Amino acid sequence: MKTSAAALLALLMPFAVSAQQPTARDFARWSEVNEVALSPDGKYIAMAVPADNNRETQLQIVPLDGVGKIQTLRFGKMEHVSNLIWTANDVVTLARATNVPLEPRPYSRGQLFSTDTTGKKQQTLFGYFADHDFQSGRRRDEGFAQVLRVLYDEPGKALIEFECWDCGEKPDSVLYKVDTLTGNREQIESIKDASILWVDTHGQARAFLRKNDQDEPLLFYRPTTQSAWMPMPKSLGGWKISMLFFDTDDNTAYAAISDNGEADSFYKLDFKAGTRTLVSSKPGFDVGTVLRAGRNGPPFALISDYSKPSVMYLDPKSEYALLHAGLMKAFPGYLVYFHSFTRDNRKVLFSTGSDHDSGAWYLFDRDNNKMQRVAESRPWLKPEQMATVIPIEFKARDGEPIHGFLTTNHNGPGPMVVLPHGGPHGAADTWGFDPEVQFLASRGYSVLQVNYRGSDDRGENFKRLGYREWGGKMQDDIADGVKWVIDHKGADPGRICAYGASYGGYAAMMQMIRYPELYKCAIGYVGVYDLEIMRKKDMLVESKSGERYLERVLGSDFAKLKEWSPAQNTAKIKVPVFLAAGSIDERVPMNQFNALKRALEGNGAKVETMVADGEGHGFYSVDNRTQLFEHMEAFLKKYIGEGAVKNTN
Template identity: 25%
Template sequence: MIFSRSSLRRLFVAASFLVAVFEAVAANPPVEAFFRNPDVGFVKISPSGRFVAILNRAEDGTQLLAVRDTADLTKVTTAASFDTARLASLAWINDKRLTFTLKNPKLDFEGNYDQFAVDRDGNNMVHLIAGSWRHSQQSLGSNIKDRKLTADHVFLDVTHDGSDDIIVARFTWNNIDRRPQSLHPFRLNTRTQVLTDMVVGPQPDNVLDWVFDASDQARVAMVHNKGRCIAYYRSGPDAPWTDIANRDCFKDDQFEPLAFDGRHTLYVRAGYKGRSALFAYDLGKRELAKEPFVDIDGFDFDGDLKLDYRANKILGVHFTADASSTAWLDTTMKGIQDKVNALLPGSANRIDCGIDCRNPQAVVVVARSDRMPPTYFVYTPADNKLVGLGSSNPGIDPKRMGKRDFFRIDARDGLQIPVYVTLPAAKADGPRPAIVLVHGGPYVRGGSWEWNAEAQFLASRGYVVLQPESRGSTGFGFPLFRAGWQQWGRTMQDDLADTASWAVKKGWADPKRIGIMGASYGGYATLMGLVRNPELFRVGVEWAGVTDIGLMFSAVESDASEDARRYDMRTLIGDPERNPEAFAEVSPLAQAGRIAQPLLMAHGGQDVRVPIVHAAAFRNAVSRKNRKVEYVVYPDEGHGWRNEETRLDFWKRVDTFLDENLAR
């Protein structure tokens, strides 16, 4: 399947872009409409399609895990409820049994997950893995069996044989790093709690990822060690492990095993024409197919395969270009997708058909667009009927949200930079205040066309929101990613300034009212933007931001592994020992005295990715000359806002700060 960029552009938005632009005649939507915990989420269809599990928010904030009959959605059973913990994952084990993961939002460290299993009627609840949350008896009932795995275990996946088993892994540590060194897979029966080793005998060291075949056998072990990415393969449970790829993780062509198709063919993400594509890999010949299975012009392959575990075949491929889509190989599913798209024009509609997809009784549809947050439906093919289950953010009126689109602009050195732009819904009388919103990472993809709460919140306040995928970002080809190596504070910053200047030339942005904001790396880029381009960026908002590159290598509180410090980070960021002067040049801490613009800083007291020492040192330095710095620490937060009360407080502060310092 080969897709051209032009065939994908605006695949979903033709209908939505024909609507008129609405004037904002009422008050701005409240912060809660964007950032409170979702009202509906984790909607999962059972393997047969007979039932759908859904997480609902009660009026008092309690989370209810409900199960509905797809033949009669008025038939509802509550399988579980919980208040202080947050649901992290939900999956059907079989048509009768569910497994779910809870996370304690007050704590931020490895192993902070509790795993449970429960029948769909709420009976036979079993606490499988005890993380750090200690309120299971009170919140989930008294019928929980008390034999639990310890917090060094984690849920990986369900099995696909109809049993009550799931796949879990046990972590091991090296007594140096905060993060685990390896994980080992086991089958766990969710009723008897019997644990069965899935990999017996000699095996590779330091495995941190496994790929299982359609029979739930561990067939590929993936190792990341000393800057090398190694993939080991075995043909069966008793066969030896042999490496099928051993490469420099960044400098050599990509080779990332993703899934088996049930016919002993491995599908991998591999390099192709300066980007990555999806290939079939012949395990007998140890070679890639001559042509890619899926290739998208202008984009790396970012997606997953939809497998039919009973027929042992690929049904389709979910992927993201500028927006998300699905290419179905199966004619039944393609027909269902076409009918759903006709019922829900103007949105990207992802379909989940469970395991039995050859003639599904019902499917779950997740619809989203640039203006519409995730909205959930059950579709029954027999009668072409679509029934709504609710929206994650029911307080959002799509008609009052901003138009979002995708562009590629030329940076000053000619490199093309992808940019998402969200324009306010209200008609403009002229250029408006603008925000350059920088994604974290930075060696990740920032987002896609679909709903983005942060961008839409800012647009609802009248700001043009610019989200560049600056050099260093992944998802748009290797040249863009490679161009960002060791460019923190340098050409990566140029891309942000060039994006702002481009928006000024387009007539969207007022050159005297442009701000910059972001989290993690985006927080770093915000501070360096204020340092390097004071003529352009009038204000800054950073949260969980890196304030000194050197501290990333030296802070003992950091969760970066020793291996990452020695290899990955030196390739991508730089070498603090060989060239310390280069770090000083692009350190916000060293340049703090140059920042005179209003600045809002927010950090988590438990952050181990960017320890609070970053924030404290920078705040002390910048405040010596700049009296327009607002600083807040959230003691219970880590690297990002997990608690609803934090998100609401933070974005209310952002709203007020920008209104006072940028909007006018």
């Protein structure tokens, strides 16, 4: 996975196209399974399964012996499940979930439920239910609940953290011990203003993070299980902890720590002594995924899928490192992730994934070395038909190192789509399978993804480099990436288009304004196109913390925001444009789409549009996603694909 110029040219190999090319609908379809969880006794798996054109997600409980009946449980249409956790051999907890804009699967709404494997014994653990007629609602939890830890010595019981929604800007974190079989709960403690809470292996709260009035992190801890809360010294927690795992002695812990806003490193902590020892550091990149030894054991490996994929074992000769390395060897070219173990640690549920395969889940029996595939994500897409994702690195014009990915399927320079990610902050492109990227590659386009300054996964300082630079240096980084690929013969400079969603849609239009010489067309999908209007509207509805955030990332220089608003600078957009939007988008309302469309048409620009009824900030209907992909395919073919070549001959 080298990223030198010579290596890039070597990797631009011809793409073997199958006689039956996958259709747009093949790429538009969602994964068959979102989550898989293994029961403690290894007899069942629970799966979150999308259904009815992704308008709901159901819980399926599957007996692994193939004898029993598969149970399918559901909340109903437009309802989803997520966060599947076994709290006993026959009890699953789950969260009621909702579709999140531009995300491939639904996420928890903070309401928790439990069910046994038959579906006959169900409990509401946390949620708000109003009185109905003469029946009183059992739960009135207006807030967000999440399982912090299953108490394995007390079957069926778990520690659950709850934060209410109507308790001010900084609600307390309340920790409960909950019997998931009966729904009974016992309050353990309430921690003032806590936003992130960590517990040790015996379920005692030992550290938490809160933010001050300037939104800077403050860390607190208990040096021993008997200690009172006190500020955590810099020698132990640095400036910020982003993840924390305790060993069985409840004194040794492992954490991802940043001292001054740089990308975090992985440390071994001694809570009582207040000291730490460096375990692993990948300068410029955050830690990544942490794999744990057995059922909630200490960390044994770190997986980085940002930039160049890698696995780092804390002790390469340890039991679980050898197990993981063996499975990696069985799946060459893939990354292997452990998800759950049986209570005796003899069976492991793991998943595989790569740049050309969206992945599958497997059960491995360590006693007899037998492997069983239990679910696949997209079995209709064949890995051999997919393109390779190549990590790249280049220097921006001011010397800042920038990373990204080039997905390619042709030999030498050809047409390319520049695909900026959304967010922009708190998001980043990573190595792996992306059906949208693979769709574009299957149609003959290289795809460039640039993690411009402001992107996630490289530390707070790198993120802050993008603040108040939405239309400035962030756009320069994208353009510098395009020029780098052109210089290294990875793209035809006369056949490049930009496409993005949300902030990515904004960036696609700003590229046309800032760098018109680089592009032949632009596609904006649920994009924001007028920063001045967005900023003024958000000032009226955001919380105090939200307003502080917007002031940091956008500022209040409305002259600059106007200059950086595509809808107010359409005279500079000289290329054909395709705009797509959802009719009920609340995050980026239709007035943004309409403002850009009218302004472009007023300047005589070529504009194609698609508005999907009933869709929000990103399409979930497979029919609408298919139509979007097909419209994009025709548009790109016309301006940088086969149609463009014919028109120039």
